[in-house]
Amino acid sequence: MKSSWICSRNDMFGNVGVIIAGILVAYFNSMWPDIIVGMGIAGLAVYFSLKIIQESKQHSHKNLTQRVGSVK
Numbered sequence: 001m002k003s004s005w006i007c008s009r010n011d012m013f014g015n016v017g018v019i020i021a022g023i024l025v026a027y028f029n030s031m032w033p034d035i036i037v038g039m040g041i042a043g044l045a046v047y048f049s050l051k052i053i054q055e056s057k058q059h060s061h062k063n064l065t066q067r068v069g070s071v072k
């Protein structure tokens with residue numbers, strides 16, 4: 001459930017970033033706002049993907065520990 005929230009939030013940031021980059025590209029007639037926003041979106045995706053993986057591993061380890069404890 002939490003990963004769905006993170007992905008939805010990242011989509012929102014990405015969409016807003018693309019709109020802002022489009023406005024800045026048109027205003028400054030430069031490609032750099034688009035590149036900077038694209039790198040920021042990529043950075044967010046990598047960062048939060050690693051957080052989701054880390055949290056998933058912790059949750060999986062917790063469940064495994066509970067199952068092993070209940071077998072005894």
